[in-house]
Amino acid sequence: ESDACFSSVSIYSVALTVYVVIILIMSILNGAKLAFDIGAYDGGKAQEMLTAGVNKLVCIEANPHTFQKLTAKFAHDNRVTLVNSIMCDEDTPSKEFFCSRMHPPISTANSRFVTESRFSNKADENNVPYTWDETVSVKSKTLDSLVSEYGVPDFVKIDVEGNEFAVMSGFNKFLEHTLLTFEFHEEFEDVGIECVEHLYKLGYNKFGLINGDDINEFPRKYHTKSDFLDRINQAFPSQSKEFFGMVFIKYE
Numbered sequence: 001e002s003d004a005c006f007s008s009v010s011i012y013s014v015a016l017t018v019y020v021v022i023i024l025i026m027s028i029l030n031g032a033k034l035a036f037d038i039g040a041y042d043g044g045k046a047q048e049m050l051t052a053g054v055n056k057l058v059c060i061e062a063n064p065h066t067f068q069k070l071t072a073k074f075a076h077d078n079r080v081t082l083v084n085s086i087m088c089d090e091d092t093p094s095k096e097f098f099c100s101r102m103h104p105p106i107s108t109a110n111s112r113f114v115t116e117s118r119f120s121n122k123a124d125e126n127n128v129p130y131t132w133d134e135t136v137s138v139k140s141k142t143l144d145s146l147v148s149e150y151g152v153p154d155f156v157k158i159d160v161e162g163n164e165f166a167v168m169s170g171f172n173k174f175l176e177h178t179l180l181t182f183e184f185h186e187e188f189e190d191v192g193i194e195c196v197e198h199l200y201k202l203g204y205n206k207f208g209l210i211n212g213d214d215i216n217e218f219p220r221k222y223h224t225k226s227d228f229l230d231r232i233n234q235a236f237p238s239q240s241k242e243f244f245g246m247v248f249i250k251y252e
Helices: 002-010 044-052 064-074 109-114 142-151 164-169 186-202 225-235
Strands: 035-038 058-059 080-083 092-099 136-142 157-158 181-187 206-211 242-249
Touching: 002 092, 002 206, 035 044, 044 058, 044 064, 044 157, 058 142, 064 080, 080 157, 092 109, 109 186, 136 142, 136 186, 164 181, 164 186, 181 186, 186 225, 186 242
Parallel strands: 035 058, 035 157, 058 080, 157 181
Antiparallel strands: 092 136, 181 242, 206 242
């Protein structure tokens, strides 16, 4: 059976929504006792999770400037716990984080993202250059530590601009009933593959992909690890060479 998302990668100009069966997030997250939003940015997707019915949400954001906005948004919401931290492969009191003051969403803990991403040495539609013009020190935590501190989540969303494998390297628990998703950038296909391989070794065995990062979309079809990686290999490079989406991982 063909997979709508992988098929659409080769004809990237065609809207994915023509092919993907959209499952309302409420059908998956409604009643979830706990979710982690790693790379919460300004809390937009966090708010959607709460609206969907998530009972408790831990939002982790490394950028101290963006974290202030997150705090203002959820300061009086007792369903939300806020953590100003880099998520990576070790718990440390201080780690470098590269902020983009003009384009905060591309701030990252991964120096490779600064030099090799689709934003490197380019400008936006208003001809404002993409730059990482401030380096700050932020504490770091592992996903294992987060689970130990807050409990086993039903859902984990990871959107950390190229630092996904560092997050996965700090995750060594097999949480049988947890659905995970991480952002996939075509130019960092190797990072995505490393994440898949790591999670497979932990025990996860089903993998899916959607185009973009709409919190209301989930894969129509999941694949075995070998089939999923074969499809990744066949789909990329895409015509645009700038595909990004979300990889979903589960056990069944």
